Amino acid sequence: MSQPADRFYTKEHEWVKIEGQTATVGITDYAQSSLGDIVYVELPAPGAALERGKPLGVVESVKAVSDIYAPLPGTVAEVNAAVEDDPALVNRDPFGEGWLIKVSLTGDASPDGLLDAAAYAEFVRSL
């Protein structure tokens, strides 16, 4: 399972791609594969404040409800209406079209404590 090198990862299996003051957040291929068929996503409204490490929404498969945690602090700038409409998009393209939210970064948005692609791949191998 290859992890794109242009972003950071969490041990809760979110990815975050930082571009200037904006970050895009999704869940990893490992996460979608573990969950199975994703049937529902519940995302915060634009403008909602996100705290690093705190739940921002949920992804639900047929069997399970999983919290999504904010990898970085900020304000929700945009939610992916396409995945709200068709949650299976997260299964089909977790690192691309299946992104969940875009965040306007605020406060300490340094990637300290996040994993790079190699470290995340190592972490997944250890599971």
Added chain:
Amino acid sequence: MLTSAAKTALYGAHVSLGAKMSPFGGFLMPIVYTSILDEHKAVRTAAGLFDLSHMGQLVARGPAVAEWLDRLTVNRVAGMREGQARYNIFTNERGGAHDDAILYRFPEDWLIVVNAANTAKMWELLQASKPAQVALENRTPQSALIAIQGPRAAEILAPLCGADLDGLRSYHALRTRLADGAGGVEVEIARTGYTGEDGFEIFLPAGAAPAVWERLLVAGTTHGLRPAGLGARDVLRLEAGMPLYGHELDEDITPLQAGLGWAVRWEKSDFIGKTALAAQKAADDYDRIVGVVMDGKAPARAGYAVHADGRRVGEVRSGSIAPALGGRNIATALVAKAASAPGTRLTIEIRGTEHPATVVPLPFYKRPA
């Protein structure tokens, strides 16, 4: 629980098919092979193959089996003919359910198939209550159960089996030989299931299970047969309105509350829990299981609170997306009588937000005639 989960005879087959395995009822069972939704679709449109070897297989033999079981259960046992199968519920003194089970009557003995999580409890209960002349055996460890379910199940299974499956009616069973690639094996085949589709359950010796499983998978390839896990099975049974012990039925939920009053034979002279059930029926003020369809996309899950007119009226007992209902979210809920009529508007509390829903008659899904 610290005891490790046992493996069924088909464990190796599941692993080589890439199944996700999880402990269930004391066994490591396949939850999903590729996709719960794809496996569900295969069962509704073609056929699915299930390993149900975790379920308890208890065999009773002797002259007084029917009279004895009639005392422990709500449905009629004594009237069953050889080759017949019947759904039944073992009740406690309060009318709650020790377990629900299917009883099969064969010429020489009776097979009682119980829920995996209840096998130990039912074994103890039956051992403690049986008359001296009844012999009881727990054959679960040396047995397997393979189910083939779906509209194409009969055409896949028939060529492998020596018996006339066309003549085997729903809720009937027979003993026959089944091809296993090595001279055949003695099995029991029942036209029963837990999916809402036509299908068969095959009881066989554990040692023969891998060969039979493989034969069926190969025979079914051109018919759209797929291995299906317990994840798909739960969606299928919920759509079909079939109760799952621990959800719609338990020691504190009676058959009447579960909507299984049709299985209670009041004309039986006596059975454990009859007095309590009769009182419950007469008072008719009990909480009951209803079907619920959500308005929106958020799935209802077991344990969520149910409200009507701003008051708590019950809780969700099972919930799932229902592919057979166009992807609507369905649930069962145990609710007050006042909130139980079809058409009643409810809200389900999901993570602090109320989501509207409507009470509907069960089952959600009936297979096309």
